[in-house]
Amino acid sequence: MKRAVEEVGRIYGDVGLGQFHFSLTVPVERGDYLAVVDEQHGKVLCQLDDLKRKSDLDLEHAGALQPSEEAHLHESMLGVAQIVGYRDASGVVKIPTIPFRPGAHVYRAEEPLIAEVLGLKHHANTGAYVGLLRNHSLRVELDINQLVQRHVSVLAKTGGGKSYLLGVLIEELLRHRVTCVIIDPHGEYGSLRVPAEKNGSSARFGVEAQGFGKQIQEYSPDVSLNPSATPLTFSLRNSDPRDLLVFMGLSNVKSFLAPLKQLIERVAAANPEYTVHDLVRAAEAGEGAIAETMAERLEYVDQTKLLGPKGTSLNDLVKPGGATLINLRGVAPDVQELVVSRIASTLFDNRKKGKIPPLFLVIEEAHNFAPQQGSATSSRVLKNIASEGRKFGLGLCAVTQRAARIDKSVLSQCNTQLILQVTNPLDLKAIAQSIEGLTPGMTEMIQSLPVGVALVTGGGYHTPLFCEVRPRATRHGGESVQIVAS
Ligand SMILES: Nc1ncnc2c1ncn2[C@@H]1O[C@H](COP(=O)(O)OP(=O)(O)O)[C@@H](O)[C@H]1O
Ligand SMILES: [Mg+2]
Numbered sequence: 001m002k003r004a005v006e007e008v009g010r011i012y013g014d015v016g017l018g019q020f021h022f023s024l025t026v027p028v029e030r031g032d033y034l035a036v037v038d039e040q041h042g043k044v045l046c047q048l049d050d051l052k053r054k055s056d057l058d059l060e061h062a063g064a065l066q067p068s069e070e071a072h073l074h075e076s077m078l079g080v081a082q083i084v085g086y087r088d089a090s091g092v093v094k095i096p097t098i099p100f101r102p103g104a105h106v107y108r109a110e111e112p113l114i115a116e117v118l119g120l121k122h123h124a125n126t127g128a129y130v131g132l133l134r135n136h137s138l139r140v141e142l143d144i145n146q147l148v149q150r151h152v153s154v155l156a157k158t159g160g161g162k163s164y165l166l167g168v169l170i171e172e173l174l175r176h177r178v179t180c181v182i183i184d185p186h187g188e189y190g191s192l193r194v195p196a197e198k199n200g201s202s203a204r205f206g207v208e209a210q211g212f213g214k215q216i217q218e219y220s221p222d223v224s225l226n227p228s229a230t231p232l233t234f235s236l237r238n239s240d241p242r243d244l245l246v247f248m249g250l251s252n253v254k255s256f257l258a259p260l261k262q263l264i265e266r267v268a269a270a271n272p273e274y275t276v277h278d279l280v281r282a283a284e285a286g287e288g289a290i291a292e293t294m295a296e297r298l299e300y301v302d303q304t305k306l307l308g309p310k311g312t313s314l315n316d317l318v319k320p321g322g323a324t325l326i327n328l329r330g331v332a333p334d335v336q337e338l339v340v341s342r343i344a345s346t347l348f349d350n351r352k353k354g355k356i357p358p359l360f361l362v363i364e365e366a367h368n369f370a371p372q373q374g375s376a377t378s379s380r381v382l383k384n385i386a387s388e389g390r391k392f393g394l395g396l397c398a399v400t401q402r403a404a405r406i407d408k409s410v411l412s413q414c415n416t417q418l419i420l421q422v423t424n425p426l427d428l429k430a431i432a433q434s435i436e437g438l439t440p441g442m443t444e445m446i447q448s449l450p451v452g453v454a455l456v457t458g459g460g461y462h463t464p465l466f467c468e469v470r471p472r473a474t475r476h477g478g479e480s481v482q483i484v485a486s
Contacts, residue, residue, distance in 0.1 A: 023079075034048060041086045051077065055073045130456070142169075157420075160401070167189065196474055222331055236276060318359065336369075337368070428447065
């Protein structure tokens with residue numbers, strides 16, 4: 001359906017180069033696109049950033065009203081619009097250098113103008129289709145090369161829709177045969193194998209249910225809890241005694257380090273092909289409380305089967321054109337950090353050597369693996385990947401509900417941000433500081449975004465835009481647990 005050009009108001013007062021005020025005569029939502037015809041450049045795209053209801057009722061008169069008395073007043077709506085720009089003959093987006101004329105008409109922007117100025121593409125070869133521009137039927141596609149080369153962050157409060165959106169993104173990457181490794185602390189992403197059930201809004205978004213079972217493999221350090229996964233193991237002889245202490249659950253007890261080192265040296269001298277079981281027996285043969293604890297904890301490590309003679313090979317772990325899930329459900333936090341650190345380091349080293357294809361490394365709960373305060377075993381390598389990964393085709397995707405708690409240097413290196421609802425003031429502050437081009441109106445809007453609407457910055461777009469996330473083609477694995485049956 002083609003809408004006639006709709007006038008929504010007139011510009012008034014002092015007019016600036018970036019912003020203007022206008023009278024609003026029809027309802028327009030904050031964030032909606034507007035157009036003003038500029039004498040020199042034709043139609044210029046603008047966006048409603050704020051709305052105010054003005055009246056001539058002042059404090060004194062309002063205070064003097066009786067409880068039952070109606071207020072008699074004149075009121076009008078005023079809009080504050082941000083100028084987005086026009087595309088010039090060479091395809092560059094520019095903002096007019098002369099302010100609009102007061103009295104100029106303000107129209108609702110038509111879709112062709114919006115698509116042209118924002119640079120929205122339909123079915124681009126390198127496009128990841130994440131949803132529709134809010135209140136429109138224009139596709140928002142993120143440029144996959146930009147995503148992988150320039151890193152991504154997904155930010156929202158718990159329940160804001162991060163995992164859902166990430167699922168959408170991974171579906172798109174799998175369609176384009178981009179290799180992904182996903183750190184999945186809650187075991188949510190296995191459902192990418194399963195086609196979604198019918199969804200009422202799928203038709204509007206043009207999404208068909210599809211499973212990606214053939215492209216997905218899953219590893220876990222704990223296969224008794226996660227039986228759909230293949231065991232993830234590390235090479236015992238490539239493990240530092242410090243790492244071993246983490247696996248033993250003794251990373252905080254430094255007094256064990258020297259005795260453990262001695263134990264390993266002794267066992268290795270007798271048999272270079274030693275196993276965890278050999279370490280257990282040697283510890284059992286020792287005397288005293290330390291030897292006893294070591295024996296007990298090594299026995300536990302032996303049972304986890306996390307440390308084997310060889311460890312999972314990188315060739316198995318990375319599936320070119322597919323996604324590898326590292327399911328860490330039920331794994332102790334310090335072991336999780338160590339697993340992330342070891343996997344991220346191996347991927348980075350081998351990417352530098354060109355032994356594996358360019359890939360996208362997704363870290364869910366990234367504030368735990370690269371915290372701003374305190375330290376995690378995985379912090380250093382994640383910071384290195386954030387600052388240098390792009391040179392080597394290793395893209396990082398950091399997902400977190402605490403933008404204020406993730407390492408600032410990691411957050412600031414993410415050039416595409418997908419932001420859903422955020423209400424915590426500290427997190428909002430961290431987001432506002434790390435993103436260019438956010439208007440005060442947009443920062444306010446982030447606090448009240450409905451589930452399923454994301455603010456997208458970067459990803460090939462020069463200006464932030466609001467996107468209604470498309471329905472999943474696969475089942476979403478992160479459904480909230482019902483405590484009481486309905
Ligand atoms: N785009 C969306 N469309 C429909 N439902 C959604 C959408 N995003 C999230 N949800 C629903 O909201 C809930 C929370 O989403 P989830 O992605 O698990 O949140 P988070 O990972 O941020 O904690 C889920 O139950 C999911 O079904
Ligand atoms: Mg989640």
